[in-house]
Amino acid sequence: xxxxxxxxxxxFYTDDAPSDSPSHEAAGRTPLLLVHGFGADSHDWAxxxxxxxxxxxxxxxxxxxxxxxxxxxxxxxxxxDLAGDLVRLLDLLGVERVTAFGHSMGALVVSALAVExxxxxxxxxxxxxxxxxxxxxxxxxxxxxxxxxxDDPYSVALxxxxxxxxxxxxxxxxxxxxxxxxxxxxxxxxxxxxAMYEGEAQFGVRPAADAYLARRDCPVLSCWSAAQAASAxxxxxxxxxxxxxxxxxxxxxxxxxxxxxxEFLLVVDQWLDELDKEKSA
Numbered sequence: 001x002x003x004x005x006x007x008x009x010x011x012f013y014t015d016d017a018p019s020d021s022p023s024h025e026a027a028g029r030t031p032l033l034l035v036h037g038f039g040a041d042s043h044d045w046a047x048x049x050x051x052x053x054x055x056x057x058x059x060x061x062x063x064x065x066x067x068x069x070x071x072x073x074x075x076x077x078x079x080x081d082l083a084g085d086l087v088r089l090l091d092l093l094g095v096e097r098v099t100a101f102g103h104s105m106g107a108l109v110v111s112a113l114a115v116e117x118x119x120x121x122x123x124x125x126x127x128x129x130x131x132x133x134x135x136x137x138x139x140x141x142x143x144x145x146x147x148x149x150x151d152d153p154y155s156v157a158l159x160x161x162x163x164x165x166x167x168x169x170x171x172x173x174x175x176x177x178x179x180x181x182x183x184x185x186x187x188x189x190x191x192x193x194x195a196m197y198e199g200e201a202q203f204g205v206r207p208a209a210d211a212y213l214a215r216r217d218c219p220v221l222s223c224w225s226a227a228q229a230a231s232a233x234x235x236x237x238x239x240x241x242x243x244x245x246x247x248x249x250x251x252x253x254x255x256x257x258x259x260x261x262x263e264f265l266l267v268v269d270q271w272l273d274e275l276d277k278e279k280s281a
Contacts, residue, residue, distance in 0.1 A: 003069075004062075006088045008076065012069035013062035013089060014042065019053040029276070030099050030122045031058040033086065037104030038130070038192055039157050039181040041068025044103060047261035055269055060098070062089060064109070066188025068180075077191035078201055079105070083112040087120060096120070099272065103127040103257060107222075108196055108204060115215045123219040123243075123275055125268055127257045130196055131209045132231050138197060138205040145194045153189040157181045164254035166226075173258060206234075214238050221271045222246040223264065225254050243275060 004011045018029070032052055034045040042061040052059050063070040064082050076085070086109070090098065099122050102110035107129030114121040133141075147156040158181055165174060181189075196204035203212035219241040224232040229248035236246045247267070249256050257264040 004089050004092050006085060006092070008073050009065045009085060010071040011062050011065065011085060011089055012042070013060060014049075015093060016049055016053050016059045016061075018056045018058060019050070029056045029058075030097060031060060031095050033090070033098040033100040033110070034059060034061040035086070035100060035102040035106035035109050036064065036067065037102075037106045038196075039067070039161070039184045039189060040103070040177065041180055041183070043068070043180075044255070044258060045101075047258060048265060051261075051265045051269075055272075058095075060089075060093065060095070062086065064106075064188075064192075066185040066192065068183070072185030072187055074187055075191065077188060078195040078199075079108040079112040079203075080116055080201060081195075082109045082192075083116060086113060087117055090120060097122050099123045099125065101125040101127065101268075102129070104130045104254065105192060105196060107131060111203075111213060111216060114218050115212060118217060121218050123272075124216065124221070125271075126220060126222040127264075128225045128228060128252075128254050129222060129231075129235075131204050131213060132234060133197065133205045133209070135206065141197045141205075145198060148190045148193055153186045154182060157184070157189050157193075166251065166253040168251065169253050169255075169259060173255060177255070210238060214240070217241065219243040219275055220246075221268065223252075223256060223267070224248045225252045225256055226250055243271075243278065245271075 002012055036042055036044045041063045045061045049059050066072040097120055100110035100113055107126035108131050110124050114124055203209045217240050222235055232246040232248040253259055
């Protein structure tokens with residue numbers, strides 16, 4: 001079934017078996033959990049799922065609460081809450097441990113999964129993460145959060161989306177994400193963005209981000225956009241696992257994995273292969 005009833009929320013998800021194996025169990029590789037960003041949905045990973053299943057992975061891609069085809073409760077939009085939804089989904093599917101991919105807000109969600117539920121996460125792949133915002137950037141968030149809680153959160157979210165692209169970004173990508181934002185529930189737009197950057201539980205802004213992310217014990221591969229090269233240097237100082245690394249992608253925009261899916265998969269596949277070799281050594 002493509003929908004999971006988890007009590008207070010109904011999540012849409014897809015669950016694809018390895019294409020070279022008749023069963024999930026026969027693949028022998030850690031399942032992958034793909035988590036989209038703010039105002040988006042799991043269709044962001046449509047470019048990657050065929051390649052990942054061809055590489056022998058089971059691939060689970062949900063729509064977070066309030067996004068895409070999932071239901072939109074009035075609360076529960078902190079990254080920690082969204083990670084809790086994913087734990088319940090994995091329990092329902094009988095999946096004990098995953099390598100979790102997260103884009104933007106999704107990187108906060110999978111990081112919360114790794115910190116709060118470490119036994120469920122083998123490794124993380126974070127794509128232009130929404131965490132680690134320096135104070136000068138975070139200073140712009142309070143008026144945006146207030147506006148997202150107002151009468152027209154869609155215009156605010158659409159205006160915020162403009163920074164996500166480079167001159168090389170294709171027009172179809174801009175239009176695709178404009179439509180995704182318009183398909184996101186207003187409560188998700190209002191609450192999910194705020195939960196990343198305000199309140200005692202936030203870890204989107206430094207220095208809270210430093211303390212929280214340093215609790216990730218698993219291997220982490222972070223791929224930052226070209227504009228965030230300084231953040232890649234910052235994150236490299238937080239890692240605990242020796243296989244972890246943060247990379248800045250020359251010319252890459254915020255959705256670098258969608259703009260350059262083949263290159264992204266090549267880098268990720270090589271890193272996952274390295275982890276598999278270390279595991280078997």
